[in-house]
Amino acid sequence: MAGLGPKRLGKELTKISNSLPPGIALVSADDLEEWFLDIQVLDQNPLYAGQTYRLKFKFSNAYPIEPPEVTFVKLEDRPIPMHPHIYSNGIICLDLLGTQGWSPVQNVESVCMSLQSMLTGNTRNERPPGDEDFVRGNRLRPRDIDFYYHDNDV
Amino acid sequence: MMDSPPSPVEASNDVDKAAPAPQILDTRHNPDPEPALTSGPPPGTRRCFICLVDEPEDPLPPDWRMPCTCTLEGHQECLLNWVADLEAQGKEIKCTICKTPITVTERQDIAVQLSNYMNERFSDWSPKILLGFLTSSALVSSSIYGAKAIDWFAGPDALTDFLLNGVDVAAFVAMRQGGQIQDRNREPPINMVHFAVLPLIAPALILSRLPQSEVILIPASILYTKLIDQSDEDFNWPPTIQRTLSLYPIIQATYGHLHKTLSRNLEKRWKARARKQLEQAAAVAEQPPPAATEQPPPAAAEDHPEPAAREMGGLHVFFNVQFGGEEEVNDNIAVANRRNRIRDPEENMIFKYLAGTLVWPGVCYGLGELLRLALPARFVSRPAAGPITGILQQRWGRSLVGGCLFVVLKDAFYLWVKYRKTMNRASRHIKNARGLNSRR
Numbered sequence: 161m162a163g164l165g166p167k168r169l170g171k172e173l174t175k176i177s178n179s180l181p182p183g184i185a186l187v188s189a190d191d192l193e194e195w196f197l198d199i200q201v202l203d204q205n206p207l208y209a210g211q212t213y214r215l216k217f218k219f220s221n222a223y224p225i226e227p228p229e230v231t232f233v234k235l236e237d238r239p240i241p242m243h244p245h246i247y248s249n250g251i252i253c254l255d256l257l258g259t260q261g262w263s264p265v266q267n268v269e270s271v272c273m274s275l276q277s278m279l280t281g282n283t284r285n286e287r288p289p290g291d292e293d294f295v296r297g298n299r300l301r302p303r304d305i306d307f308y309y310h311d312n313d314v
Numbered sequence: 315m316m317d318s319p320p321s322p323v324e325a326s327n328d329v330d331k332a333a334p335a336p337q338i339l340d341t342r343h344n345p346d347p348e349p350a351l352t353s354g355p356p357p358g359t360r361r362c363f364i365c366l367v368d369e370p371e372d373p374l375p376p377d378w379r380m381p382c383t384c385t386l387e388g389h390q391e392c393l394l395n396w397v398a399d400l401e402a403q404g405k406e407i408k409c410t411i412c413k414t415p416i417t418v419t420e421r422q423d424i425a426v427q428l429s430n431y432m433n434e435r436f437s438d439w440s441p442k443i444l445l446g447f448l449t450s451s452a453l454v455s456s457s458i459y460g461a462k463a464i465d466w467f468a469g470p471d472a473l474t475d476f477l478l479n480g481v482d483v484a485a486f487v488a489m490r491q492g493g494q495i496q497d498r499n500r501e502p503p504i505n506m507v508h509f510a511v512l513p514l515i516a517p518a519l520i521l522s523r524l525p526q527s528e529v530i531l532i533p534a535s536i537l538y539t540k541l542i543d544q545s546d547e548d549f550n551w552p553p554t555i556q557r558t559l560s561l562y563p564i565i566q567a568t569y570g571h572l573h574k575t576l577s578r579n580l581e582k583r584w585k586a587r588a589r590k591q592l593e594q595a596a597a598v599a600e601q602p603p604p605a606a607t608e609q610p611p612p613a614a615a616e617d618h619p620e621p622a623a624r625e626m627g628g629l630h631v632f633f634n635v636q637f638g639g640e641e642e643v644n645d646n647i648a649v650a651n652r653r654n655r656i657r658d659p660e661e662n663m664i665f666k667y668l669a670g671t672l673v674w675p676g677v678c679y680g681l682g683e684l685l686r687l688a689l690p691a692r693f694v695s696r697p698a699a700g701p702i703t704g705i706l707q708q709r710w711g712r713s714l715v716g717g718c719l720f721v722v723l724k725d726a727f728y729l730w731v732k733y734r735k736t737m738n739r740a741s742r743h744i745k746n747a748r749g750l751n752s753r754r
Contacts, residue, residue, distance in 0.1 A: 167367065168364065168365045171365070171366040171367060172366060175366075222399070224364060225364075225395055225396055226399070263410035264364045264392075264396055264410070265410050267366070
């Protein structure tokens with residue numbers, strides 16, 4: 161059933177073009193494969209205050225059965241947020257976005273909100289352990305990486 | 315969860331809590347009055363949770379499914395797609411919101427049911443089948459080893475005797491080929507008890523080298539003598555192989571304890587002597603000419619332990635049948651390691667130990683053959699006429715004595731090595747780097 165993704169994405173796009181929660185903005189959705197959204201952290205977390213971050217969503221045909229590929233994108237005015245689960249190349253370690261944690265009840269908006277709250281609650285100004293090696297060596301797509309969800313204190 | 319602000323722990327580590335988007339929305343106390351995407355369909359409609367298409371409530375489309383008591387609902391096709399994906403990943407099929415299992419039914423089909431049943435059965439059986447294979451292959455190889463061990467130790471004829479109740483196989487086969495035996499189905503009388511014993515030989519050898527093995531082996535051998543060994547009670551010379559082997563554990567244990575005591579005492583004495591030497595060396599070093607520190611320990615001291623060890627070996631050489639001695643040595647070495655760090659830590663102890671045990675019958679045979687070559691023929695070959703007069707005239711006897719000799723010599727050698735190590739510690743010193751020396 162190849163038509164499922166486009167149909168659902170069309171629905172989602174209609175919806176988020178009209179309204180989005182505060183701190184989340186649609187930047188572009190030129191087709192049904194790749195969307196860009198901006199997110200901000202609304203409270204006064206000093207790590208993220210005043211910053212805007214650019215998210216890239218890539219959808220496969222099997223969306224929403226399969227998770228979208230969500231990464232932060234680095235631009236001149238859009239840094240990669242500092243977080244122990246976000247690598248400096250923008251890859252996000254969030255089990256919601258892996259095949260294990262994903263479920264079709266999630267959608268673009270809920271993913272954005274999860275990322276917002278993931279940043280809101282963080283107090284550690286650091287990258288994941290092994291960030292440099294990972295950024296240099298990784299050739300896998302984010303969804304194929306087996307992240308090891310180990311640190312429960314972040 | 316609804317009252318506390320979400321933290322990334324929940325978002326990143328806990329699907330259960332992070333999954334339903336509406337909850338996250340609520341916890342953020344969203345001031346936006348507009349209904350969010352996930353806040354629910356317009357009144358009078360239901361929304362498929364997968365394709366997000368809103369369908370009129372009255373009437374619902376014919377393929378609308380509500381698989382769970384909670385709010386999960388959607389088109390049959392969407393849901394089936396999702397279920398197929400879950401199945402492909404080997405995940406459980408349950409509601410993503412409340413985790414209640416979702417039931418998928420399909421048409422009753424005998425072929426499918428049969429296949430499922432067989433699959434289930436087979437996955438039950440497969441570990442048992444594999445275990446069976448492993449067990450039987452262990453049994454077979456251990457039997458082959460047992461036969462080989464007897465072959466080495468006592469010779470091929472003894473092996474045939476052991477397994478076939480002493481029938482002359484060559485004659486039997488010749489007779490059968492000559493057609494003198496009409497009944498072609500008759501087989502040589504196989505001793506099934508002895509066949510059953512074969513696979514136990516390797517475990518018994520291993521057991522016999524364990525420390526404190528005599529706790530099991532001595533009662534077992536006494537039991538054997540009382541119950542199974544029906545030969546006459548008088549002790550004849552030369553003893554039978556059964557009688558000798560049933561005495562074996564007692565002798566082994568005796569030797570083991572003697573060796574342990576002896577080596578412990580010797581070591582204590584050597585350590586004292588080494589300490590004295592160190593003190594002497596230190597005293598000499600304080601004198602102006604520092605020559606004595608480089609000297610090896612006095613030659614006189616080196617000669618002492620060897621006679622001691624030899625004496626011990628000589629005492630038992632004809633009676634000892636033991637595997638236990640080496641354990642004691644190793645134990646003591648381990649102790650010495652900890653205390654004095656004389657030796658590198660023993661690595662792969664267990665493998666060395668097992669391999670050593672399993673080649674043991676071969677070693678016995680080798681030493682037995684050496685005995686045969688070394689001793690006068692009168693002792694080591696059968697008399698041309700009359701009964702056997704000595705234990706060494708049979709292969710098993712030579713192997714036995716050879717094995718004992720080996721153990722005793724080996725123990726003596728290890729003791730000797732330990733002695734040397736203890737003594738050499740007095741002469742240890744750190745070497746100066748050459749560059750420093752030349753600068754001086």
